[in-house]
Amino acid sequence: MESVGDVIKRNEDSILETNDPVVTEGFTQVPNFILKNNNLTVGEKMTFAMFLSYAWHNAKVFPGQERLAKDIGVTRQSVNTFIQGLKNKGFLTIERRGLGKTNRYTLRYYVKRQKAGVRTSNKKTS
DSSP states (O other), rough: OHHHHHHHHHTTOOOOOOOHHHHOOOOOOOHHHHTTTTTTTTTHHHHHHHHHHHHHHHHSSSOOOHHHHHHSOOOHHHHHHHHHHHHTTHHHHHHEOOTTTTEEEHHHHOOOHHHHHHHHOOOOOO
């Protein structure tokens, strides 16, 4: 069975008529390793989720910071802080597209697996 997003992307003339707010407004799946990542702030997690939301509807992600701020419900400065945090932690890269244009963001997420036999704690064992 095809997803609603696949059908709409394939046929842009499709009209989806429903009273279901989840289907009407779409939804965003956020990977658990993002949601449970203790190194990300709540704002960074929300910003990453919004990038995923924009990417679901478009092939590329380049919202303006004003748009992000409005959609998240924070100030533009907060959005800038969240974006810089995601960049510094390796979860996105930023391509500056020129004066007066929005930046293009590339979402990066890697699940780091621990090697077998590697201790996860600094505590000494007896």
